[in-house]
Amino acid sequence: MVKQIRKLTIKKAKWKASDGIVYIYATLNNTIITIVDTSGRVVSWSSAGICGFRGARKASPFAAKTAAEYAARQCINKGINRAQVLVKGxxxxxxxxxxxxxxxxxxxxxxxxxxxxxxxxxxxxxxxxV
Structure with a gap:
């Protein structure tokens, strides 16, 4: 007798929230953007360093805009369209x-x-x- 082995499949949870909260932490050396849903789970995050900027270019406004666009595109793909923005730094x-x-x-x-x-x-x- 041969036992049949069942394959266990794990279903990914879909994001049902359409609202989110964007945390922008702007330091003098970098900008970190974190997007969470209303229950506090992190949907996406990005920083200027992740987008390929190094050294003094991480502190530039263009690097911050690029990081924000990257994080926003990720969360829009997951279903979050509207957000509150909390800025720190x-x-x-x-x-x-x-x-x-x-x-x-x-x-x-x-x-x-x-x-x-x-x-x-x-x-x-x-x-x-002295």
Whole structure:
């Protein structure tokens, strides 16, 4: 008697959400874009370094726009068409990455700045006496 072996197939879950949240983290050296659905699962992400930019070119606005378009195209293919944008950081790619999301076809419903500001922060180092 020969036993028949069943093939186990794993079905991929389809994205049913049409809304998402875009997190843009713009530092002075790079721009990182993460797109999540409403439950918090990461749908797509990108950065200027992933798009092929190296060194000082990663900090450019063009690199930020390219990274935003790449991440937006991935999430549009998965079914997310509308998103809220939360921007954090002081980098040069803040505004151009939002424009890149719009150029890729993502509809933006909200733009919010979530950059943290210190309320006096850490203690300053003592003054240098020369």
């Amino acid at each position: 002081l980098g040069t790619g803040r505004h151009t990455s939002i424009r890149g999301l719009q150029d890729a076809g993502l509809k933006i419903s909200l733009i919010r700045d979530i950059t943290t500001t210190p309320h006096n922060g850490c203690r300053q180092p003592k003054r240098r006496r």
